[in-house]
Amino acid sequence: MADPTAVPPKPGAASAGAADPTTARPAGIRRLRRFVVVERVSHWLYALTFITAFVTGLLMWIPSTRIWLAGTRYTLSQYHGYVGAAMIILPLLLLLVVDRRRLRGDLREIDKWSTEDRHWFGLALRGYTLRRRPMPPQGRFNAGQKANVVLVAAMAVGFAVTGGILMHKQNMPPWLVSRALWLHTFLAVCAIALFGGHLAHVVITRHGRTYLAGMVRGWIPEDLARERHFRWWQAETGGAAEPATDAAPPVGASRSSESGVGSEAGSGPPAD
Numbered sequence: 001m002a003d004p005t006a007v008p009p010k011p012g013a014a015s016a017g018a019a020d021p022t023t024a025r026p027a028g029i030r031r032l033r034r035f036v037v038v039e040r041v042s043h044w045l046y047a048l049t050f051i052t053a054f055v056t057g058l059l060m061w062i063p064s065t066r067i068w069l070a071g072t073r074y075t076l077s078q079y080h081g082y083v084g085a086a087m088i089i090l091p092l093l094l095l096l097v098v099d100r101r102r103l104r105g106d107l108r109e110i111d112k113w114s115t116e117d118r119h120w121f122g123l124a125l126r127g128y129t130l131r132r133r134p135m136p137p138q139g140r141f142n143a144g145q146k147a148n149v150v151l152v153a154a155m156a157v158g159f160a161v162t163g164g165i166l167m168h169k170q171n172m173p174p175w176l177v178s179r180a181l182w183l184h185t186f187l188a189v190c191a192i193a194l195f196g197g198h199l200a201h202v203v204i205t206r207h208g209r210t211y212l213a214g215m216v217r218g219w220i221p222e223d224l225a226r227e228r229h230f231r232w233w234q235a236e237t238g239g240a241a242e243p244a245t246d247a248a249p250p251v252g253a254s255r256s257s258e259s260g261v262g263s264e265a266g267s268g269p270p271a272d
Contacts, residue, residue: 031219032236034140038098039106040215042091049087050195056080057188081167088156109139110146116231117143137230151194158187 035043057080059065060073069076095103116136121143123135129144141149162184169177202208207224214220225233233239 030222032222032225032233033219034214034225035218036099036102037218038095039102040218042094043215045094046087046091049083049090050191053080053083053087054188054192054195056083061185078167081163084159084163088160109141110149113143113146117146120144121147137234138228138232139235140229140232142229148194148198152191155187155191155194158183159191162187 056076059069060077060080066073116138120136120138123129123133124144128135162180165172165176165180166184169180172180202212207228210220210224222233222237225236226239
């Protein structure tokens with residue numbers, strides 16, 4: 001029996017504890033799968049072999065450890081060469097054997113640089129990502145990640161050529177061996193600097209740590225995908241046509257509109 005003293009609710013009033021339909025988060029994907037298993041295994045296999053090659057190379061480069069190694073230095077140099085070859089061959093071979101379609105898709109996306117990518121890269125060089133300024137929307141890989149892959153691939157080719165010469169230096173002219181050694185050392189310094197920047201990014205920044213977790217689990221949160229990889233998020237979820245942001249467009253956005261980016265790139269979410 002109803003309580004005659006109860007006050008009837010006003011029409012349209014939400015019940016206690018119920019979410020306001022105007023502010024409730026729309027139903028959708030909470031996570032987005034960014035990397036499949038073979039991509040993650042290839043990544044960590046490359047990282048492990050790179051660190052091993054770095055340590056063995058460093059032992060042969062430091063004068064004190066070079067003296068300490070004495071007669072075992074030649075054996076260590078051979079191990080260093082084999083690990084370097086594995087660093088280049090194994091991840092690529094794994095992708096080719098297990099999921100070459102995924103590899104083709106990754107290479108196609110990395111090779112494609114849109115006007116938004118070029119604009120993003122230019123703004124990143126000016127420090128916009130560090131200051132969390134609005135950036136042009138990006139795909140599954142942003143322009144910085146694409147550039148990183150290109151640099152790693154170029155250095156891998158250089159390591160393969162110079163390392164092959166050094167491993168067979170007995171049959172090579174001295175001038176070629178000396179130049180190969182110099183270039184190999186230069187590439188090693190560049191690779192260590194690139195690795196250090198990559199490591200600093202995933203340790204220092206919050207979204208970098210989320211990226212690191214994504215390389216372990218394979219997925220990233222949907223909000224991170226929407227914020228930093230809007231074009232990919234849009235394609236995966238069928239989201240809004242344009243990224244919504246209240247931030248002012250970056251300096252130079254009006255000039256970039258002449259090259260096809262326009263206000264759309266200037267009003268995109270921050271991404272790196």
